[in-house]
Structure formats: C-alpha cells, structure tokens
Amino acid sequence: MSDTESVAVTRSLAEYASSADLCDMPEDVAEIARRSLVDTVGVTIAARGDDAVGILRTTLGGELPPGDATVLTDGTLTNARTAALVNATAGHALDYDDVTDLTYGHPSVVLWPALLAAAETGRRTGRELLEAFVIGFQVQCAVASGMAVRTHYGRGWHSTATIGVLGAAAGVARLHGLDVDQTRCALGLAASMAGGSRQNFGTMTKPLHPGLAARDAVFAADLAGNGFTADPDQLESALGYFAMFGDSNDLTAVEKTLQTPWALTAEGLSVKKYACCYCTHRTADATIDLVHEDGVDAGEVRSVQLTLEPAGFDPLIHHRPTTGLQGKFSAEYVIAAALLDKRVTLATFTDDAVQRPEAQQLLRKVEVDEQERPPVGPAQWEQAYAVVQVDTARGPVTKRVDVPRGDRRAPLDRDGIEVKFRDCVEFSGSGIDADALLTQLWNFDTSTAFRGFDAVRSAGTAA
Incomplete structure (x- = not known):
C-alpha cells in the first residue's frame, strides 16, 4: 500500500460531510x-443576456425538463441538475464571481447553484x-x-471545476441526508466527473466548466x-483522484483542514x-490609482511595464x-481600458470595447514580466502582487498593489456588496426588484423549507 493510500481521505471527507x-x-x-x-446570485442574474447562457438555453431546448428548481436568470422552473447547470454557467459567464486563494479558483459558483x-x-x-454551503466550502479547502494546487493549475486544470465538484457533491450529499457510505460513493462518482x-479560457467553455461541475455534483x-x-476509497487510491490530478500530495493535510474549524x-x-480574471485585479487597481491619484492620461503614455509574481500570468493567456x-x-x-476609461466596468468587456483601435494600440505598449522580488517596495509579498510602471511625457510613475479591493484582507462590507448587486440586476435588464430580492437573500437561512426566491420567479412570470 502506498503512503497516499494509507490515508483514508474519502472516508474522512464523507464522515465530515454527513456528520x-x-x-x-x-x-x-x-x-x-x-x-x-x-x-453569486447577483452575478448570475447579470449574465441573463450573455451569449453563452443564451446558447446553452437554446441547446437544452425551449421546454426545460419539469421540476421545482429555479433558473435564476429568468425564473423558469426545471429539475435540479438542469438548474444547477444553467445557473453555474451563468454565474461564471461574466467572470465576476468570488474567489479563494487556497483552491486557486471560484468556490461559490459551483457550490451555490448545486x-x-x-x-x-x-x-x-x-x-x-x-x-x-459551509460543508462544501470546507471540503473544497x-x-x-x-495537493500542490498551483502545479495542478499550471498543468492546465481548471481548479474551480476539478476541486469544486467534490465540495459541491459533499454539500448536496449533506442536504440529501446521505450516510457515510453513500457519501463516499458520491465523492467517488464526482471524482470521475x-x-x-484552461486552454478554453477566454471562450464560452470556461463558464461551462462550473456549470458541468454543479450539475455533476447533483x-x-x-x-x-x-x-x-x-x-469507496477512490480519492486516495493508486488510480484515483489525487494520483491523477495531484502533485506533491500531502493527504494528511486534508484531515488537518477538516479538523480546523x-x-x-x-x-x-x-x-x-x-468582471475579469482575479489575477488582473491588482493590476486594475494600480492602473486606476495612477489615473486618479497621479493624473496619468492615456494620451501621454509612452510605454507600460507590468510585473507580477512568478506564475502570475498563468491564467492571463490572451x-x-x-x-x-x-x-x-x-x-x-x-x-489599456483602465487608462482610457478611467475605470473598469461590466461594459469594459464587450467585443466592441476590446476592438477599439485606441485600446488595441495602447495594449501593445504594455510589456510584461514575472519576478520573485517586486521591482519596487518590500521584497516580501503574500499570495501575489502587481507593479505597474508607466513612462509618460512627464516622466515615469509607478504603483504597486498587493491586496486588491474586495480581497478577503480588504473585504467589501454589506453596502459594497449591495452596490455591486444592484449594478448586476440593473445590467441584466431582468426587471427583478433588487430590494425585494436582497431582503430574501439576506434572510434565507431560516428553519422553514427553502422554496426559492419569489422576486426572481415574479420577474420571470411578468416577462
């Protein structure tokens, strides 16, 4: 028996999820x-008019399978697997959903839809x-x-889906009241799914990954x-999940994480x-700060040097x-967009915005590099950093950002979350009453049976 197989990971995860x-x-x-x-609900609704969501709905057919689960983008009722597929795809379509560093991915967009x-x-x-949800997140972590997640990610795997499907399967198993042995089978099934x-980043297939993961978890x-x-021992076995997906595995860490509250x-x-890859957010913050704090204008930019931490450009393939x-x-x-528009919004990422001649010209002035030691500021950094150095007609200006706005170390408060949510609902053109839906969302965790969100279904019926 290998060292990996001697750690009963599948059983430990199943016992945690069920008990x-x-x-x-x-x-x-x-x-x-x-x-x-x-x-998550806000960014899902915002993708109501996204092409990927529309094509997925068309492909599934005009009449979805009957059921009691709500499609958040339009209030349609269907079965749980179809709702999970559509909602998770929509939730990731704009790349606006939350992230966590440990999984190097997007945990909530797989968990909540499932x-x-x-x-x-x-x-x-x-x-x-x-x-x-708490169970599923703990299992993902x-x-x-x-495993060495960055190595897993660097080999081309989209950890949002590869790790997310296991956490979501554990969470759904918990909701179903499955026992330990049944949950072990659920995890084994999810591992095969x-x-x-990551080669599909920048296409509609990227948001389909969490869609498939959420569906498969259910x-x-x-x-x-x-x-x-x-x-029943799939994850730790010689031909199992960690052997296939992992590198430098330490399965004792799985148990330690489960025991850490x-x-x-x-x-x-x-x-x-x-609404873009989280690995660009430090860069966006730094550039926007240069615009608003240092008065940098796009027209005076001669060149830009962007430096990130090693492997910082792994997802930034375009x-x-x-x-x-x-x-x-x-x-x-x-x-380029932050310099031209002095902000980054949902409208920044349309085909027309990207194809603007001025944006195409400006982005070609950007040179990129990765360095273990940042070119300015302290040598130490946590998780990641971005240094944007702009050479202008007035001389060089530089900004470094280690912790982007909204990061777990600089979190948005309720007001900030609600501002983003309202923007998402308005962007969707869905007609959903944002205030009514917010009230339902903030107060969902009651002792009564969960029956979806009336504000979503009401808007769908009105449409």
Missing part, C-alpha cells in the same frame, strides 16, 4: 456565507442550505490542501442516494470588483485579445 455538527456556527461564518450568496437546486427540490430548510481545461449525490456505487473565516472569500471574453484574461487590455 459534522454545525449548530454552534459563529455569526461571522454565517455572514460570509450570506454575502457569498448575495454576490445547493440551491437541491435544497429547493428537496424542500430542505434555509438553515440546512447554509450548513451545506481540504481537497486543495492535499472532474475536469476542465447527479453524483442523486445516484449515490439511489444506491449507485463507486470505489471554519475554513470560511480561515481562508476567506474575495469578492470581485471587476496578450492580444480581440473579443470581450479574451479581454477578461488579458492584463494588457485591462491596463
């Missing part, structure tokens, strides 16, 4: 979960839904702690609950201020973007 007592959940943990729900659909269909309580290639738990089998506060969630989707993964374009 963890969360009755003493601190209020700050619950509040992070609520904020995550508000943010859990909302399962809870609404199974008539679980709002409190049970809250606990399932535990899985991530057992895990996937997502499917895995449904199958396991009905007696479908999988290897409240990953939501220990690891935190970072809420996005901009250096000469021509579409809005590619622009979300282009540090050069984010700098």
Whole structure:
C-alpha cells in the first residue's frame, strides 16, 4: 500500500460531510456565507443576456425538463441538475464571481447553484442550505490542501471545476441526508466527473466548466442516494483522484483542514470588483490609482511595464485579445481600458470595447514580466502582487498593489456588496426588484423549507 493510500481521505471527507455538527456556527461564518450568496446570485442574474447562457438555453431546448428548481436568470422552473447547470454557467459567464486563494479558483459558483437546486427540490430548510454551503466550502479547502494546487493549475486544470465538484457533491450529499457510505460513493462518482481545461479560457467553455461541475455534483449525490456505487476509497487510491490530478500530495493535510474549524473565516472569500480574471485585479487597481491619484492620461503614455509574481500570468493567456471574453484574461487590455476609461466596468468587456483601435494600440505598449522580488517596495509579498510602471511625457510613475479591493484582507462590507448587486440586476435588464430580492437573500437561512426566491420567479412570470 502506498503512503497516499494509507490515508483514508474519502472516508474522512464523507464522515465530515454527513456528520459534522454545525449548530454552534459563529455569526461571522454565517455572514460570509450570506454575502457569498448575495454576490453569486447577483452575478448570475447579470449574465441573463450573455451569449453563452443564451446558447446553452437554446441547446437544452425551449421546454426545460419539469421540476421545482429555479433558473435564476429568468425564473423558469426545471429539475435540479438542469438548474444547477444553467445557473453555474451563468454565474461564471461574466467572470465576476468570488474567489479563494487556497483552491486557486471560484468556490461559490459551483457550490451555490448545486445547493440551491437541491435544497429547493428537496424542500430542505434555509438553515440546512447554509450548513451545506459551509460543508462544501470546507471540503473544497481540504481537497486543495492535499495537493500542490498551483502545479495542478499550471498543468492546465481548471481548479474551480476539478476541486469544486467534490465540495459541491459533499454539500448536496449533506442536504440529501446521505450516510457515510453513500457519501463516499458520491465523492467517488464526482471524482470521475472532474475536469476542465484552461486552454478554453477566454471562450464560452470556461463558464461551462462550473456549470458541468454543479450539475455533476447533483447527479453524483442523486445516484449515490439511489444506491449507485463507486470505489469507496477512490480519492486516495493508486488510480484515483489525487494520483491523477495531484502533485506533491500531502493527504494528511486534508484531515488537518477538516479538523480546523471554519475554513470560511480561515481562508476567506474575495469578492470581485471587476468582471475579469482575479489575477488582473491588482493590476486594475494600480492602473486606476495612477489615473486618479497621479493624473496619468492615456494620451501621454509612452510605454507600460507590468510585473507580477512568478506564475502570475498563468491564467492571463490572451496578450492580444480581440473579443470581450479574451479581454477578461488579458492584463494588457485591462491596463489599456483602465487608462482610457478611467475605470473598469461590466461594459469594459464587450467585443466592441476590446476592438477599439485606441485600446488595441495602447495594449501593445504594455510589456510584461514575472519576478520573485517586486521591482519596487518590500521584497516580501503574500499570495501575489502587481507593479505597474508607466513612462509618460512627464516622466515615469509607478504603483504597486498587493491586496486588491474586495480581497478577503480588504473585504467589501454589506453596502459594497449591495452596490455591486444592484449594478448586476440593473445590467441584466431582468426587471427583478433588487430590494425585494436582497431582503430574501439576506434572510434565507431560516428553519422553514427553502422554496426559492419569489422576486426572481415574479420577474420571470411578468416577462
């Protein structure tokens, strides 16, 4: 037996998911979960008119399968798997959903769509839904702690999906009331469903990754609950999940993370201020600060030097973007747009905005580099940094940002979350009453059966 196989990871995760007592959940943990729900629902609704969401709906057919789970973009009711697929795809379509450093991905956009659909269909309580999210997030963090996530990501895997499907499967299993053995099978099934290639970043397939992960998490738990089998030790076995996806694995860290209370506060969630890859946010903040604090004007820029930490450009694969989707993964374009428009908004990432001649000309003035030691400021940094150095007609100006706005270390308060939410609802053109929906979202975790959000269904009916 290998060292990996000697650690009973699948059983440990299943025991935690099925048996963890969360009755003493601190209020700050619950509040992070609520904020995550508000943010995830907002960015999902904002993608109502996105082409990827429209094509997915068309492909699924005009009449979705019947069911009791709500499609958040239009209020349609369908079965849990279809709702999870559509909502998670929409939730990631604008690349505006939250992130966490440990998983190097987007945890909530897989968790909430799967859990909302399962809870609404199974008539679980709002409190049970809250606990399932906390369980699912903890499992995601535990899985991530057992592998070298940046290496996993660097090899091309989209960790949002590959790790997310396991956490969501654990959360749905919790909602279904599956026992330990059934949950082990659910995790084994989810491991066989895990996937997502980063080569598809900048296309519609990237948001489909969490869509498939959320759908498959529901499917895995449904199958396991009905007696479908999988290897009960799948994750740690020689041909299992960690052997396939991991590198430099330390499976003892999985157990340690499960025993560490409240990953939501220990690891935190970072809420996005901009609808683009989180690895561009420090760059965006630095550039916007140069515009507003140093008076830099796009017309006077001779050249720009952008320096990130080693591997900081891994997701930023589009250096000469021509579409809005590619622009979300282009540090050069984010700098150009911030200089030209003096801000970065949802409208920044349309095809027309990216194809502007002035943006294309300006982004070609940006040179990029990675360095272990930042070119300015302290040699030490945590997680990441961005240094933007602009050579202007007036001389050089420089700005460094280590902690972007909205980061877990500089979190948005409720007011900030609500401002973003209202912008998302307005952008969607859905007609949803943002105030009514916010009231329902902030107060979802009750002891009564969760039946979706009336404000979403009402707007869908009116349309």
